[in-house]
Amino acid sequence: MASSFSFDSLNQAQRQAVSALDGPVMLLAGAGTGKTRTVTCRIAHMLEKRISPSEILAVTFTNKAASEMRERIAGMVSKKAAAEMTVCTFHSLCVRILRGGIDKLGYKQNFSICSHSDQVGLMKQLLVRKGGSDEKVKPDTVLGAISKAKNKGIDPSTLEDDYFANLAVAYQNELRAQNAVDFDDLLLFGEKILREHADVREMFRQRFTRVTVDEFQDTNALQMQLLQQLVGPPYHVCVVGDDDQSIYGWRGAEVANILEFERFFANPKIIRLEENYRSTHAVLHTANSLIQHNRGRREKILRPTRKGGDPVRIVAMPGDDEEAEFIAEEILAGKSAVGRQWEDFAVLFRTNGQSRKLELALRERKIPYRMVGAQSFYDRREVRDVLAYAQLLVSPDADVPLLRILNAPNRGIGQSTAVLATNWSREHHESVWQALCDPHFTDTIGPKSRHAIESFVALIARAKNRLEIARDNPAEVLHGLIKEIEYLQWIERGCKTENERQQRGEGIQSVIDSLRAHALKGKTLQSFLDHSALASERDDDDLEKKQGATLITLHASKGLEFPIVFLVGLEEGYLPHTRSIAEGTKDEERRLLYVGITRAQDQLTMSYCSKRLKWGQETACQPSSFIGELDEEHLEHTSYDDILGAEPSTDELDNFFGNLKGMLDGI
DNA sequence: GACTAACGTTTTTTT
DNA sequence: AACGTTAGTC
Numbered sequence: 081m082a083s084s085f086s087f088d089s090l091n092q093a094q095r096q097a098v099s100a101l102d103g104p105v106m107l108l109a110g111a112g113t114g115k116t117r118t119v120t121c122r123i124a125h126m127l128e129k130r131i132s133p134s135e136i137l138a139v140t141f142t143n144k145a146a147s148e149m150r151e152r153i154a155g156m157v158s159k160k161a162a163a164e165m166t167v168c169t170f171h172s173l174c175v176r177i178l179r180g181g182i183d184k185l186g187y188k189q190n191f192s193i194c195s196h197s198d199q200v201g202l203m204k205q206l207l208v209r210k211g212g213s214d215e216k217v218k219p220d221t222v223l224g225a226i227s228k229a230k231n232k233g234i235d236p237s238t239l240e241d242d243y244f245a246n247l248a249v250a251y252q253n254e255l256r257a258q259n260a261v262d263f264d265d266l267l268l269f270g271e272k273i274l275r276e277h278a279d280v281r282e283m284f285r286q287r288f289t290r291v292t293v294d295e296f297q298d299t300n301a302l303q304m305q306l307l308q309q310l311v312g313p314p315y316h317v318c319v320v321g322d323d324d325q326s327i328y329g330w331r332g333a334e335v336a337n338i339l340e341f342e343r344f345f346a347n348p349k350i351i352r353l354e355e356n357y358r359s360t361h362a363v364l365h366t367a368n369s370l371i372q373h374n375r376g377r378r379e380k381i382l383r384p385t386r387k388g389g390d391p392v393r394i395v396a397m398p399g400d401d402e403e404a405e406f407i408a409e410e411i412l413a414g415k416s417a418v419g420r421q422w423e424d425f426a427v428l429f430r431t432n433g434q435s436r437k438l439e440l441a442l443r444e445r446k447i448p449y450r451m452v453g454a455q456s457f458y459d460r461r462e463v464r465d466v467l468a469y470a471q472l473l474v475s476p477d478a479d480v481p482l483l484r485i486l487n488a489p490n491r492g493i494g495q496s497t498a499v500l501a502t503n504w505s506r507e508h509h510e511s512v513w514q515a516l517c518d519p520h521f522t523d524t525i526g527p528k529s530r531h532a533i534e535s536f537v538a539l540i541a542r543a544k545n546r547l548e549i550a551r552d553n554p555a556e557v558l559h560g561l562i563k564e565i566e567y568l569q570w571i572e573r574g575c576k577t578e579n580e581r582q583q584r585g586e587g588i589q590s591v592i593d594s595l596r597a598h599a600l601k602g603k604t605l606q607s608f609l610d611h612s613a614l615a616s617e618r619d620d621d622d623l624e625k626k627q628g629a630t631l632i633t634l635h636a637s638k639g640l641e642f643p644i645v646f647l648v649g650l651e652e653g654y655l656p657h658t659r660s661i662a663e664g665t666k667d668e669e670r671r672l673l674y675v676g677i678t679r680a681q682d683q684l685t686m687s688y689c690s691k692r693l694k695w696g697q698e699t700a701c702q703p704s705s706f707i708g709e710l711d712e713e714h715l716e717h718t719s720y721d722d723i724l725g726a727e728p729s730t731d732e733l734d735n736f737f738g739n740l741k742g743m744l745d746g747i
Numbered sequence: 748g749a750c751t752a753a754c755g756t757t758t759t760t761t762t
Numbered sequence: 763a764a765c766g767t768t769a770g771t772c
Contacts, residue, residue, distance in 0.1 A: 142761060171762050196762085263762045298761090330759065431758055436763095487748095494748050614762060635759045657758055672759080695757065696763040754768075 085121045085156055094118045097351045098125050101290075104345035105318040106338070110382045111325060111367075111678035112358030112641065119292060119320055120152045123165070126290055127157055133164040137288040139307075140169055141298045143615050145639075149294065166288065170303050171263060171614050174270030178261070179610075181273045181280050187259055190475055190606065193613035194255065194262045197464055198480045199223050205502070206250050210243075222247050230264040231300045231332040258479045258511070267302050274309035285312040296321030300332040308344060315345055323378050324371050327635055327672050329665060338378065356382040356678075358641050360389020362714035363684050367677040369711030374667050382678070389714075392677075394650075394707060395687040396719040399698075400434075403687050404441035406720055407646045410685070411629055412445055414644060422448050426630040426642035428676045430655045434648065435631050437693075448628030452636055462571050462587045467612055470558050470595065472540055473547050474605055477511035489570030492532035497525065501533075513540075539565070547605075554605040555596035562588065634676045645680035647673075650688040651701040673706050 087095050094114060097107050098121045109115035119138075126136060138153075140146045146167050154162040166173075175193070182191055194202070203219035226248050229236040236248035255261060261269065274281045291311050293299065296319040299307075311317045323338045341348055356364055361384040368381055397403040411425045427438055435451065442449045465488055468481035476482060483502070487493045504524075505515040515521045516537050522530045543561045550557055562568070571584050591612075598608040630642065634655075649655060656669035677684060688703045 144761095169762070193762095266762080328760075331761075433757075490748085492748085496748090633759065654758095659758065668759095693763085749772090751771080752769090754766100756765085756767095757763105 085124050090114075090118070090121065091355050093351055093353050093355065094121070097353070098122045100349050100351065101126060101129060101131075102314065102316055104315045104341075104348035106296075106341050106348045106350045107318060107320040107353065108338075108350065108378055108380060109320055109322055109353040110356065110380050111322065111675070112356045113353035113382070114355075114357060115320060115353060116149065116152055118353065119149070119294065119318075120156055122318070123153055123292065124156045127161055131290060133157075133161040134166075135287065135289040136165045136292075137173075137290065137310075138165070138167045138292040138294065139173060140167070140294045142295075143169055143172075145169075145294055146172075169614065170299075170306065171266050172610075174266040174306070175610055175614065177270040177273055177280070177284070178266065181277065182261075182269060184273055184277060184280075185269055187256065187261070187269075190259070192258075192260045192471060192475065192478045192480070193266070193610065194260050194480060195464065195613060196263075198260075198484070199262055201484065202254060202480060203247070203251060206247055206254065210247060210250065217243075222251075226251060227262075227264050228332060230268050231302045233301050233305060257506075257509075258477075259475075260478060260480060264302075267306055271302060271306040271309055274306070281309060281312075284310060289316055291317045293317070293319045294321075297323050297326035297335060297338050298328050298333045299337050301334050301337075304334065304337050304344060311345075317345060322380070324374070324380065324671055325638060325675050327638065327668060327675060329668050339376065352378075352380055354380055354383050355385055357385050358681055359678060360384065360386050360682060362389040362392055363677060363680050365714050366392045366684070366710050367674055370670060370677065370706065370709055371674045373709050374670055390683050391714050391716040392710075393685040394710075394715055394717050395685060395723070396703075396717070397687050397689040398691070398720055400437050400649075400689050400692045402720050403648055403689050404437040406687070406723070407438065407648070407685075408441035408445050408447060410646070411442070411447055411644075420643065422628045423630070424643040425646070426632060426637070426640075426644070426679065427646045427648060428632060428634050428637050428679065429648050430634055430657060430672075432633060434654075438631055438648070442629065442631075449631055450626040450628045451631045460584075460587050462567075462584045463591055465567070465571075466558070466562060466588055466591045467609065469561055470554070470591075470605065471609055472513075473544055473554070473557065473561075474609065476513040476540055476544070479505070479512045482512050486536070489565055489567055491536060491565075493529060493536060497529045497533070500525065552599060554599055554608075555592050558595060559592050562592070634672050637679050638675050641679055641681055643681045644683045645676070645685070647676045647684065647686040649692070650686050650704040650707055651692070652704050653701065654692075655704050655706065670706060670709075673704075 087098070090098060094117075097105070097118050101122070107115070107118070109118070123136060123138070127133060138149055140149060146169055150162070150167045153165065153167065178191070179189065183189060200219045200223065203223055207217060207219060207222070222244055225239060225241075225244050226236045229239060229248070236252070237245050239245040239248055255265070274284065288310065291307070293307060298321070307317070319338075319341065321338055323335050326333055326335045326338070329335065337344070359367075364382045364384045371377070395406070397406065407427055411422075414420050414425070415422065429435060429438070439449065439451070465485055468484045471478055471481040472485070479502075483498060486498055501512050501515045501521065504521045505512045508515070510518075516533050522533055525533065539561075543557060546560065547554060547557045568585060568588060571588075572581050595605070595608050598611070599605075632640070650673075655673060656666050660666060660669045686707075688707070689701050691698055692701050693699075
């Protein structure tokens with residue numbers, strides 16, 4: 081048992097957390113208080129207490145968090161023990177539950193998982209079919225309402241709006257008919273199976289006797305219910321989170337899970353980590369003064385271990401152009417004067433649209449930068465298409481992927497034919513694939529389309545056969561199929577730039593490559609598809625390997641830290657955002673700013689503009705009301721002119737002398 | 748069934 | 763301003 085941690089390296093609260101292994105524990109871990117280290121040590125401690133690693137489960141919200149935790153644990157315990165533990169997301173845990181027991185809910189074991197774009201595609205169809213009511217209902221609106229209901233534990237068929245309820249029923253029926261589930265169903269059905277089937281529940285409870293939940297402030301009501309099913313007496317459960325960093329309320333996260341934890345698990349040990357190792361005294365003081373304006377929190381005060389520090393600057397800017405220039409210049413100056421790396425700098429903003437000018441300013445000065453977040457790999461068209469083909473090889477009866485690539489690349493099976501096939505399949509209670517294979521159906525179609533359908537069916541059937549023969553080499557079969565249909569050429573035709581063309585090509589190659597890697601580990605194509613459906617980012621390459629200053633949204637910055645942070649756009653309407661004011665969630669905006677402030681290790685500069693370009697229009701801006709909530713003790717108010725205005729541009733000089741001349745002339 | 752032109756939209760983001 | 767969506771045309 082070679083676990084390597086010592087109690088001496090922990091502070092008192094951390095030690096307490098690591099020691100408290102039994103019964104419910106809630107670990108309130110403020111920003112920068114060594115949360116991950118504490119959780120990792122706690123798990124290592126379990127091993128020392130001879131708890132079998134296979135009984136240990138750690139659940140996170142994102143894949144990224146899961147792999148990070150896996151890595152941290154692997155660095156502390158034996159390789160064997162690390163491999164025997166389960167560290168995964170809520171969703172992938174539920175896939176495990178469902179792959180074993182979804183037949184209890186009337187689905188087949190080889191169910192497929194709908195991605196967001198699959199859902200949108202399906203809902204679009206339903207909207208067309210159901211027509212009527214409002215003309216301009218967007219698929220996302222309906223799907224959002226359904227998702228919200230599911231995650232609150234409400235049956236979507238009872239939605240208040242009749243039209244929505246109707247669509248929800250049709251949507252669920254359609255999914256069931258296609259033997260498919262969406263992301264929310266994973267949790268919903270997982271919870272249901274555990275709740276209704278004591279044998280399955282007991283199996284999981286005996287398998288996992290020690291459960292840890294990370295980023296607990298991001299969990300929603302449904303995940304809480306799932307946790308309650310998963311954890312039985314004597315309730316060895318540990319949740320870790322910080323209500324002050326709850327910034328995902330808009331997508332269903334329930335701070336109540338933290339605020340009312342006692343309601344779900346009685347008499348928990350509540351341990352607060354408040355000693356901050358990240359930021360200077362000045363930064364923490366400012367952060368604390370802000371968050372104290374929120375009501376109904378689990379009171380926490382971050383205590384600095386680092387003394388002093390530069391004051392936090394609040395800089396008034398004339399406009400967003402100057403703001404971007406100012407930051408670029410500061411980064412340039414900071415790098416050469418203090419000997420910082422580009423990676424030491426980060427610029428945080430509320431909305432993605434705010435990054436444009438910053439990017440321009442950095443590029444002008446040849447400052448390397450990385451944008452994190454942007455577009456998700458698995459939502460890219462070519463990736464989804466190739467995965468759809470892969471899924472057809474496993475189960476051609478899955479309508480969603482079939483319809484997705486039915487005419488991609490164009491093979492003469494257009495929308496009208498697709499609708500006919502879908503209608504036929506519904507009337508005859510069979511899949512679209514079965515309809516396409518059915519001569520009774522194809523006979524009703526014109527000769528041109530019929531021929532197209534026949535060659536498509538033959539194409540997929542051939543590929544399926546090849547997979548039967550080369551079961552352990554799915555990557556080559558898929559690769560062959562993609563090549564055969566000249567998919568790459570087709571997608572390249574639609575590309576506008578060389579860059580885009582290259583990216584698309586890489587996307588396709590990347591799917592094939594990861595499938596190959598997956599198969600080499602002896603895993604099936606089905607498990608590859610599960611993994612892909614639940615993953616959003618590339619696991620391997622973009623692991624922050626890119627160099628440069630960081631441009632990032634406040635949301636995406638949670639969990640990260642940077643020596644020097646610029647927080648831009650502290651303007652009423654942006655931060656807090658107009659919409660959040662309308663929705664009455666200003667508290668969450670305050671937490672968002674709090675998250676931003678606590679990212680800074682050494683220096684923090686916040687700025688606001690008097691005017692900003694918004695949707696191509698120049699608009700006037702007011703400073704954020706949050707600025708007034710910050711304690712003045714460690715603040716320094718300056719303006720663009722104070723710092724850079726010392727050397728005014730020639731334009732401004734001309735203007736100045738022009739005005740002066742005018743004044744003199746007037747005398 | 749493919750292409751173009753007008754149109755409307757634009758917070759945050761994960762599974 | 764810029765992007766995606768949709769409606770209308772060939």
